[in-house]
Amino acid sequence: MARLNLAICAGPILGSSDTNITLTQPADVGITKLIETISAKRRRVVDGMFLMFFVFFGATLVTFAYLPDLVGVKVYGSINVAYLLAVSQFAVSFLIAAVYALWARKVLDPLTAEARARLAGC
Template sequence: MADATSPQDGGKSIPARNTEVVDDQHTALRDWQAIERDSEFRELVRTKRNLIIPATIFFLLYYFVFLIVVGYMPDVANASVFGNINVAYLFALSQFFMAWILMGIYVWRAGTFDRLVERIVARVRGGNKE
């Protein structure tokens, strides 16, 4: 192996530099930078960010409103809706439904993300640019 030191000289020799690996790393670095500057890649990032950030903010606000209502407005949280079921129980259960709804929206939009990724990958690998 060209990169290994020789055991015969007690490991004192300088390992040879594998220029193929270094060149491949620089080529890969340049390719990633080119992909990052690509308009379709930027569109993919922007499209995902436009969904993920607002959805995350919405869910966090939704969750913390529940905590605020329970902590600072116990009369509202304890208000009976029907039988022993109060507003706090319904709000807590709605957290699960809200998570499922947001997951469904993400899965629905993931088709758009996948199409953008397929176009980028096809172009990078040398395929057509549809």
């Protein structure tokens, strides 16, 4: 028997004891599968984005450590490759956040709305 703590139909009381739903009926297998699908899709995307950023971050550190001549090259004025790599870490972080937000709005939000509606019987 799974115990979920969800807002019912986007209700205003998130996390209160009123939103606890116990899945006990045979029809609840469908909602359990839907929640597992949501979790699997999210995990796949988040893991992929994490790995891409981690590799980029690691490559930046390796570049700083083992290629000092490369990162010391002046690009414009006193700005060198090291500054560009450091700033690119922020840019990539914001890009990942924006891509995830758009993806979640397009893919996850409809699935979670369906799950909430099924649980509430809306």
